[in-house]
Amino acid sequence: MTIRPRVAAVLVVSTLIWAGMTSCSSDGGRPDTGALPAHRELKRVAYAAPNMTTQIYAGQADNFVKAGRRIGVEVKVYDNSADAATAITNANLMVAQKPDLLVEFAPVADATSRISAIFKRSGIPCIAVNVRIEGCAFFNFDQKYLARAQAEVIAAKMKAKGWDGTNTTVVIEQASKLGPSVNIAVTWFYQELVSMVPGFETITSDQITAATTTIAEGQGLQVDGGTDIDSGFSATSQALQTIPADRNVVVYTVNDDTTVGALRALTTARRDGRAMVAGYGATKPAIDAMRSGAPWVSSAKGFWEEWGQFLLAMGTALLRGVEPPDLTAPPMIAVTPENMDSVYAPGMTKVTRMPALPESSKYLLETGILQKFGNVEGA
Known part of the structure; x- marks a missing residue:
């Protein structure tokens, strides 16, 4: 395995955006919350979204607000603008509002130690989303579970086409600024996929570090695809310049926006006819692409857009004194062209x-x- 250094991502400071939402009234408008004592009832949540200019993050935040409103909880959204300094500023602003619950989706792993200190001093219960924060309960996909589920899908499709380590290059696209708790998704995928498909050099997830570029000569490549369409397009375009035109290409990223960019790069380079792409989120662009016959073969579904309702339930449990597990995960499935209509109504994305x-x-529960x-089986 060859390890080549990679230039670190440059963070761009964005403008702080406020998105306050109004809750239902407390007189007759708030549904019964059961046996929860009044002084520990979940009424106000401060939520820091990683970047409200990115479609999947903005949609998730909007749905969190709507979920809160539905059960009489105010959710106020702060935009971290994909910037560590903004996230730290927001953490102080959130604490100053004295909500019942702090929910932090850190835009970069580098900000988490400062945010942790701010939250600990406040004494307010907190939940870290997607990126761990010391002292906070943790909510996220089970990254390894979903990575293996998608590896199984893609391995089967590769074998059916006769693709193997002799004629295929696998490109995994990390989002370096999000750190290992997110990027285990792509490194674990690579480990699982090459163990299932003949002809690949065996590589384990822990052998692929944040600085790895070439994973196995000719067979595996890691790039920094970031978390948006433009970064996915740029990273994939550059990667394709190093991959011979006669090789098949599999691209796997940390989210669907990045995969949209990757697919555009493949199409622009006229490489989409011998490619497969996959992402995370099973968002509308992913479902539309799979329905259109594009080489988008899978998207990990952790029901991202519905995370608000799970965070509300998790926050309620914390306020009741429940000790959460190391990881609280949502329902999960690998969505493919073959099973999408069992997840979504035919022709729909809801x-x-x-x-x-x-x-x-x-x-x-x-x-x-x-x-x-x-809307959850068993609830």
Whole structure:
């Protein structure tokens, strides 16, 4: 395995954006929250989104606000603008509002130690989303579970086409600024995929560091695809210049926006006819691409857009004194052209019903919050 250094990503400071939302009234408008004592009731949540200019993050935040409003909880959104300094400023602003719950989706791993210190001093319960923060409960995909599920899908499709280590290059696109708790998704995928498809050099996830570029000569490449369409396009375009035109290409990224950019790069280079791409989120662009016959073969579905309702249930549990597991995960599935109509109504992109929660997350059902939404199997 060849390890080549990579230039670190440059963070761009963006302008802080406020998005305050109004909750339902407390007199007759707030649904019953069960046996939760009044002084520990979840009424106000401060949520820091990683970047409100990115479609998947903005949509998730908007749905979090709507979910809160539906059960009478105010969710105020702060835009971290993909910047560490802004995230730290926001952490102080959030604490100053004295909400019942702090929810932080850190835009960069480098900001988490400062945010942790700010939250700890406040004494307010907190949940870290996607990127771990010391002292906060953790909510995220089970990255390894979803990475293996997608590796199984793609390995089967590669074998059916006769693609193997002799004629295929796998490109994994990390988002370096998000750190290892997110990027395990792509390194674990690579480990699992090459163990399933003949002809590849065996590589383990821990052998692929943040600085790795060439994973195995001719077979594996890691680039920094970031988290948006433009960065995915640029990273993939540059990677294709190093991959011989006669090789098949598999591209796997940390989210669907990055995959949209990767697919555009493949199409621009006229390489999409011998390519497969996959992402995370199963967002509308992913579903539309799979329905159109594009070489988008899978997208990990952790029901990202519905995370608000799970965070509300998790916050309620924390306020009731529940000790959460190391990881609380949402329902999860690898969405493919073959199974998408069992997840979505035919021709639609709106989820009709989610599968059951993982066993370790079923404590959320005891709060009664998920039952108010009625869209999770078993709730």
